[in-house]
Amino acid sequence: MLEGLHPNNPTHVARIVTDEMRARRIADLLGESFDPTETAIAAFEKEDGTAKPPWLVEVYFRTEPDEASVRDLIALAAGPDIEVVFDSFGDKDWVAASLEGLAPVRAGRFTVHGSHDRQHVPANTIGIEIEAALAFGTGHHGTTRGCLLALDDLLKRRRPNRPLDIGTGTGVLAIAAARALRLRVLASDIDPIAIATARNNIRFNKAGAYVESFVARGTTARAMQTNKPFDLVFANILMAPLVRLAAPMSRLLAPGATVILSGLLHAHANAALAAYRAQGLHLIRQIKIDEWTTLVLSYGGGKPRKL
Incomplete structure (x- = not known):
């Protein structure tokens, strides 16, 4: 979890829409490449009503990123044809935003989840609530x-x-x-x-x-x-x-x-x-x-x- 952030501070985000396999590759590589105190990463399935919905990767940055370097890393993970959209905003709690798309993960008798999904943990599992800035270590x-x-x-x-x-x-x-x-x-x-x-x-x-x-x-x-x-x-x-x-x-x-x-x-x-x-x-x-x-x-x- 990043400290010292205020919801009104400018937040920078990179968004990538792709298939599940490449979304996971991107999230894994970026998770290993960036300081967890400076970034948060979420990769999740978009609900768009199609039989095989696309996946969205969102990367939140505390400070403005080097867009060329980010694009190079994403291309390394998923190929040069991936479109990356950069944006910034100042009126959203970006740590919470990065967790909204992380659904609870079931692993046998264990369910790893964030606070936003506390009420969705099945009664017959051991719930483990973790709020981490990156997907590493959260069960995702x-x-x-x-x-x-x-x-x-x-x-x-x-x-x-x-x-x-x-x-x-x-x-x-x-x-x-x-x-x-x-x-x-x-x-x-x-x-x-x-x-x-x-x-x-x-x-x-x-x-x-x-x-x-x-x-x-x-x-x-x-x-x-x-x-x-x-x-x-x-x-x-x-x-x-x-x-x-x-x-x-x-x-x-x-x-x-x-x-x-x-x-x-x-x-x-x-x-x-x-x-x-x-x-x-x-x-x-x-x-x-x-x-x-x-x-x-x-x-x-x-x-x-x-x-």
Whole structure:
């Protein structure tokens, strides 16, 4: 959420109308390219009464953007034929506007939503309310949704006792585990701002009694070392840090532990998988959503389940 904005301050927006696949690609690339304290991005289906309605991507900027650079990024994500319309206005709360199009996202027993959809959460699901400036970390991004689906599937088969969320971001995965399991969850991130955001979300979602969040780089934090071994680990980050974490993470794991890795483009999944196989983990399941792959791994013992 951006601070220091006033509804009457000029707000700049770029709008793109396209198909669903390209809309998601644009939102993903721009989400990785811009500072979340300066921008907000929403991608959603337009309701125009057609059998296959188009999708709208709206990108809100705190300050006037470099239009040529924005167009170049959009072309990189979706091709040079995409039309981009820039506009500005001064009488609208743009953070709220960026969230209006984000419908609740269902991932098994979990529903991730904004405050504007609080009343639409199904009664038989665990609602997680997150207000984030970007789609990353809200459940609308394929990496987060893949992890939630993996957790939902795991809970149908067994109940973990000691979860750890490395790179917690907005705290969604730690909140989901805490709300479903009603036990202690550790959550770390290298970014103090992310931890501050996660703590706010954890308290708001009534998980403060269960989640211990802290700033940490890697796996050497005292809380991790004194509470190991873990039987469930989330790491929703990116390929390079995931590969670097393979060996040190393996030293935190209990036999039979489930490791859920995400933040991986499809082309990067095999490299991450190879690093973890070398540490004694085997693949249980792959979940592919849009451009992203989530890997579900098991540490030692047992035989891989055929996919």
